[in-house]
Amino acid sequence: MTEANSSSTERIREKKRVFLAREQRIIDAALELFIDQRIDSVTVSKIASRAGIGKGTVYKHFLTKNEILMRIMLDYEKQLSTNLAAGIRKAEAGAPGAAARAYFESRLARPELDRLVQQLEVRLADAQDVAVQLEELHRTRRSNEASLSQMLTKQIERGVLEDVPTHYHYLACWALAQGAVELCFNKSWNYRLDTEKLMEFITGIGMTMGNTGQYRADRGDPSDD
Amino acid sequence: MTEANSSSTERIREKKRVFLAREQRIIDAALELFIDQRIDSVTVSKIASRAGIGKGTVYKHFLTKNEILMRIMLDYEKQLSTNLAAGIRKAEAGAPGAAARAYFESRLARPELDRLVQQLEVRLADAQDVAVQLEELHRTRRSNEASLSQMLTKQIERGVLEDVPTHYHYLACWALAQGAVELCFNKSWNYRLDTEKLMEFITGIGMTMGNTGQYRADRGDPSDD
Amino acid sequence: MTEANSSSTERIREKKRVFLAREQRIIDAALELFIDQRIDSVTVSKIASRAGIGKGTVYKHFLTKNEILMRIMLDYEKQLSTNLAAGIRKAEAGAPGAAARAYFESRLARPELDRLVQQLEVRLADAQDVAVQLEELHRTRRSNEASLSQMLTKQIERGVLEDVPTHYHYLACWALAQGAVELCFNKSWNYRLDTEKLMEFITGIGMTMGNTGQYRADRGDPSDD
Amino acid sequence: MTEANSSSTERIREKKRVFLAREQRIIDAALELFIDQRIDSVTVSKIASRAGIGKGTVYKHFLTKNEILMRIMLDYEKQLSTNLAAGIRKAEAGAPGAAARAYFESRLARPELDRLVQQLEVRLADAQDVAVQLEELHRTRRSNEASLSQMLTKQIERGVLEDVPTHYHYLACWALAQGAVELCFNKSWNYRLDTEKLMEFITGIGMTMGNTGQYRADRGDPSDD
DNA sequence: TATGAATGAGGCTTCATTCAT
DNA sequence: AATGAATGAAGCCTCATTCAT
Numbered sequence A, B, C, D: 001m002t003e004a005n006s007s008s009t010e011r012i013r014e015k016k017r018v019f020l021a022r023e024q025r026i027i028d029a030a031l032e033l034f035i036d037q038r039i040d041s042v043t044v045s046k047i048a049s050r051a052g053i054g055k056g057t058v059y060k061h062f063l064t065k066n067e068i069l070m071r072i073m074l075d076y077e078k079q080l081s082t083n084l085a086a087g088i089r090k091a092e093a094g095a096p097g098a099a100a101r102a103y104f105e106s107r108l109a110r111p112e113l114d115r116l117v118q119q120l121e122v123r124l125a126d127a128q129d130v131a132v133q134l135e136e137l138h139r140t141r142r143s144n145e146a147s148l149s150q151m152l153t154k155q156i157e158r159g160v161l162e163d164v165p166t167h168y169h170y171l172a173c174w175a176l177a178q179g180a181v182e183l184c185f186n187k188s189w190n191y192r193l194d195t196e197k198l199m200e201f202i203t204g205i206g207m208t209m210g211n212t213g214q215y216r217a218d219r220g221d222p223s224d225d
Numbered sequence E: 001t002a003t004g005a006a007t008g009a010g011g012c013t014t015c016a017t018t019c020a021t
Numbered sequence F: 001a002a003t004g005a006a007t008g009a010a011g012c013c014t015c016a017t018t019c020a021t
Helices: A002-036 A044-051 A055-061 A065-092 A098-109 A111-124 A131-142 A145-157 A166-185 A195-208 B002-036 B044-051 B055-061 B065-092 B098-109 B111-124 B131-142 B145-157 B166-185 B195-208 C002-036 C044-051 C055-061 C065-092 C098-109 C111-124 C131-142 C145-157 C166-185 C195-208 D002-036 D044-051 D055-061 D065-092 D098-109 D111-124 D131-142 D145-157 D166-185 D195-208
Strands: none
Touching: A002 A044, A002 A055, A002 A065, A002 A111, A044 A055, A065 A098, A065 A111, A065 A131, A065 A145, A098 A111, A098 A166, A098 A195, A111 A166, A145 A166, A166 A195, A166 B166, A166 B195, A195 B166, B002 B044, B002 B055, B002 B065, B002 B111, B044 B055, B065 B098, B065 B111, B065 B131, B065 B145, B098 B111, B098 B166, B098 B195, B111 B166, B145 B166, B166 B195, C002 C044, C002 C055, C002 C065, C002 C111, C044 C055, C065 C098, C065 C111, C065 C131, C065 C145, C098 C111, C098 C166, C098 C195, C111 C166, C145 C166, C166 C195, C166 D166, C166 D195, C195 D166, D002 D044, D002 D055, D002 D065, D002 D111, D044 D055, D065 D098, D065 D111, D065 D131, D065 D145, D098 D111, D098 D166, D098 D195, D111 D166, D145 D166, D166 D195
16 A cells, blocks of 8 residues: 555656646746747747647646746746845845845846846736736835845945935846846847946946945956855 | 919928828827837727827828837937937036936936837837838937047046946946836836935936046036036 | 718718618628527627628627627617507507517517527626626616506406516516427427417417406407407 | 355446446536536536546546536436426326426426526537437427326316317416526516515416316415325 | 728637547 | 546637728
């Protein structure tokens, strides 16, 4: 019996594993398509076909097309959140600017993905389905604010940062990162080929923006951290 | 005959005037709708109806729907370009940061419009029709680069700005402005109500970003300029 | 100018006429299909194709498929209501049973249509679109109740009908007519070929049901009325 | 061996019992769902899930979804048939109207179920699968006609009923019952709350419809029979 | 010249049924 | 034997664009 049980349990686990793997295949297929082509030219049919499954199967995993988009956003946000948290810890351990650096590097690591998520968010803004999940996403995002504020308050007290509401600092960061990502793809400018150095320059700005100027934050080689 | 000629000429002119006025009405109607509601819920029908004309008439003015979007972008870009040029002149007349300020203020004057144009650009990126016009738009944009570079080079020589390629400076500006606009509408953050002050703070950053720190750029009351 | 005006007016009228004619063609096509085959095997595509127009055109006339069904119901109900009203007038003019006869004859004139409407009603019962129109239909129906009640009250006072709430009488009528229609199509029974006489028999019952028995209502030749 | 055999037989029987019990669970689940919600919103999935089994298992019991519907109809018809037979026996034992009463009471006992069966029948009318079973259902129904006719003939001879073909009498009954059931659910009328009394009134009509008027059939307390 | 009715490709979603495990 | 993931046909609806009047 024990053997039978364990084998049955294992089979169930195996099934779950396969199921989740297929779900990931759908996500991956969607991602590839979204990055390859215009968002609204990506249809459920194309996603299914690229994932190598039938159209109907997609709906075993996601209730609506929007849920696929949502899932991509949530996955991305989770990763970003983790990286930011690590950066905040470093910053509190005495490396001012580490949080900003972590944030920028995380978002600029795969700018095409970051940009995709930005665009998905616009598209899902008014979607009735996934409205709940979207609100949850926003809440998740805001949940980082507390620790950010705490860290920034300390730096303001130490005179490193300008004495403005803490959210001025991190929202400015958000904005610059957002724009930096967009910059990577803007047809007007991307004929420039030194994107990497440019992004480093911008990251540097992100790390020192709002500084009082009494101290210069470390803008040395990123590999320092 | 002369009279007849002139009256005929006038009649033609009048016709042209009416025609152009209607074209503007179409653009205005489209703009209002785009800002009011989700971009892809704006149909040619709605535009025509709000402009007070028939759907078919729209196609006497624009070959495709995309051309309307294109036109909105071009009009906006032209205005922005004018404002920036004025800023550059001021900057060369001895007000470092004036160009950046002009740029930020121009884009942040009607952030909803700026954002709309950003989104339209994404949407038109791969459109086959209007591809030519899009390229023209990009060229227009780049045409400011020469004067910007000239101005920035001077500031670098004077030691005001970091000695990096000039486009680093203005692209960072572009990015921050881009993100600032997006910030105004992001659902995660816009529960903040002091948008105006925040935008001022960011404008200040935009004006000093990339500064060497030897000099502090004017960040005083905007009305100073 | 007058001529121009009148010709323009006429042209507009002509257009309206053509438009309405096409609308009727859609209704007719739908009706034919609904009567020919199972209700849910009738698709918008089929309707359009039988009406000789494109699928999209249907949606110029009706917002949803359900609105087509609704329209069929409303048209039918209007006719029925008119006929019933005439019957009530006759009854009040001294022909007891005339109302019931009018009602039965109206519904049994085209039983396949009456049955279709019954089925459509079931199908539309929970439809979110057309919910308003459905409620209106119900109100229209009920609006006949007042005059029916008045007439029946008189007959009760004269001792012709049993002294029960007036709606017992007309609802019983409704039920019998409803069932009679269904009877015409029931596969278990319709091997009988004397449908006409059977319906006459049932109409007779409808006219006398609820009678006290003191008087025998006229059940003679229908052409008497 | 005998023991082994008997135990094996028992095991087979047990299996059969379990199998049939599950089949009943499927039927019951389907019934509950059909009565709860719109017919076409009931899917095989829902049925299986409410029956507490897997979707695939349903297809071990029924070849198609339609067969489930068919089974519901057959079960219902069987019950109705039994009740009617009892009524006929009573009528022949001297209680004219007992058959009609039995029929009405049987159908009006659970009008929602009766109505469901009516609707299922419409839906299955042209189904290719179950066509055979449907024909069988019709035959079952008709099989009552012989005894009904016999009984009615006697009553016609006794002058109780009008001298028309016997099927006129029972088909009129069928029609009234059919309509009465529909009446219970019609949205236009069901704001009335005295359904029970109304149904009694209609049952009374059903019992006397087609009577010559020389005798008044018993319309007293139902519990008399 | 202005119009708007007509079009139909194409998008999303549902669900009865199959079949490998 | 029981399961439920996979399938894909088919339905409804939208909307940019055309063209006859």
